[in-house]
Amino acid sequence: xxxxxxxxxxxxxxxxxxxxxxxxxxxxxxxxxxxxxxxxxxxxxxxxxxxxxxxxxxxxxxxxxxxxxxxxxxxxxxxxxxxxxxxxxxxxxxxxxxxxxxxxxxxxxxxxxxxxxxxxxxxxxxxxxxxxxxxxxxxxxxxxxxxxxxxxxxxxxxxxx
Numbered sequence: 001x002x003x004x005x006x007x008x009x010x011x012x013x014x015x016x017x018x019x020x021x022x023x024x025x026x027x028x029x030x031x032x033x034x035x036x037x038x039x040x041x042x043x044x045x046x047x048x049x050x051x052x053x054x055x056x057x058x059x060x061x062x063x064x065x066x067x068x069x070x071x072x073x074x075x076x077x078x079x080x081x082x083x084x085x086x087x088x089x090x091x092x093x094x095x096x097x098x099x100x101x102x103x104x105x106x107x108x109x110x111x112x113x114x115x116x117x118x119x120x121x122x123x124x125x126x127x128x129x130x131x132x133x134x135x136x137x138x139x140x141x142x143x144x145x146x147x148x149x150x151x152x153x154x155x156x157x158x159x160x161x
Contacts, residue, residue, distance in 0.1 A: 005099035007048050015040055058083050059097040062090070063105065070109055073133050076102050111147055114140070118152055119159035125152050 006012040015037050022034055062083050066074050079102075080090030094102045110132045117128045129140030144152050 006044060008044065011044060012041070015044075056093060056097045058085065059094050062094065062102075063098065066102070066106060067109060070106070070113065070133050071131050074102075074106055107147065110134075111144070114144060114152070115148075115155065115159075118156040128152070 019034065019037055022037075062079055065079065065082075076090070077087050080087045083090055085093065091102060094105070098105060100108070114128055114132045117123060117131060121128075123131075125141065126137040129137045132140065134140035134143065141152055144150070144155070148155060150158065
């Protein structure tokens with residue numbers, strides 16, 4: 001599933017807040033207005049996608065390398081150098097291509113992997129933390145709770161009910 005991002009956040013927030021207002025029942029017979037607002041979101045997305053770069057082999061390669069070496073930890077400076085870019089160029093191109101910073105991308109991947117392993121395996125939290133590239137279980141638990149509002153154990157328990 002692709003991560004959907006919008007560049008014009010102000011427009012997006014305005015449209016979504018108007019839709020929320022309609023959900024509160026302020027207007028009656030608002031189907032046409034809702035349809036218009038939804039169409040506006042679709043058009044905004046299409047225009048922004050049309051102007052977005054369709055491919056960046058250097059960044060795609062870097063993203064694949066991040067996925068492969070997630071358990072080892074990732075040095076963005078050296079990844080940029082291996083890509084033939086300065087660190088700043090690497091960060092900019094990565095953000096333009098993916099819609100997020102390399103650090104946010106790594107966080108997203110680590111959280112997805114951790115959630116999957118917590119839900120689908122009986123591995124110890126310590127083993128999962130190492131598999132996701134964390135130096136120790138304590139740091140992993142704090143990181144996980146900060147980003148999900150649940151401890152790894154609580155997430156595991158909730159995912160199995």
